[in-house]
Amino acid sequence: MSEIVANRYAKALFEVAEERNAIDSIETQLSLVTKALDENEDLSRVLMHPQVSAENKKALVGKLFEETAGLEVLNLLRLLIDRKRESIIDDVLEAYTHMADVTRGILDVTVTTAVPLDEDEKQDLAERLGEVLGKQLRMHVKVKEDIIGGILLRIGDRLYDGTLAGKLAGFKQEIKVGK
Template sequence: MSEIVANRYAKALFEVAEERGEVDVIESQLHSVAEGLYEHEDLRRVLMHPQVSSDNKKELVKKLFEKQAGVEVLNLLRLLIDRKREAIIDDVLEAYTHMANEKRGILDVTITTATALDEQEKQDLAERLGTALNKKLSIHAHVDEAIIGGILLRIGDRLFDGSVAGKLAGFKQEIKVGRQG
């Protein structure tokens, strides 16, 4: 649900940014704000706390981010605070970045592996996938030991499962179906 709501806020902000020719600038400002909130756990707790008034939250956000963020981003933050949706700022950033990358002709790809990839491995994978898809890619790497080995690729709404856990689940399903038949 929060993803759908975040998409609406991101789309509205993106349209304003596009009109003003500031897609990259606003993306950078959003990233700075999200990073600032991520790095300061106490600040995040204050902003999420239901007993802190909206006015106090908005004043705090203004003081902390007025040098890093323009009017549009500050207005978005105030709107999120007014609507008690402070927690979705990361989702708004993600949706906004996706829209900006789409406009730039860059495809967002999420790669999940059982162990962390180093920068060279990410770069090599991005080049090979980019060549195969004939697109520039923005790679987002995640680690999930539960996949055991192999790789999970999410490209847009499609998921390609080349993980050991995925193959084991497939075998298990085949065995179940085999028993029934």
């Protein structure tokens, strides 16, 4: 639910950023604000506390982030505070970054292998996938020994399973069904 709401706020902020040709700078500002909140437990606790008035929260945010954030990001923070949605700021950043990446033609890809890939293998995989997908890739590489061998790709909402563990599970299912 909070993801849907966060997407709405991110979309509104993104549209303003597009109009003002400030997609990158607003993303940077929003990122700095969320990082500050993540790193400072006391600040985060005050902003999330239900007994601290919205006016005090907005004053605090304005004072702390007047140098870091522009009017658009400060207005977003004030709006989130007014609507008691301070807790979704990380989700807003994630959704905004995704929208910015789509505009830039960047695609997030998670690659999971049984053994670590060296830099040449990562580069080769990124280039080949990038050519096939026609996008610039931001690769996240994970190692999970239980996949035995092969590769597991997550591209957006899609999962491509080329692992031995996945093939074995498929064979097991076929045997159960009796194909």
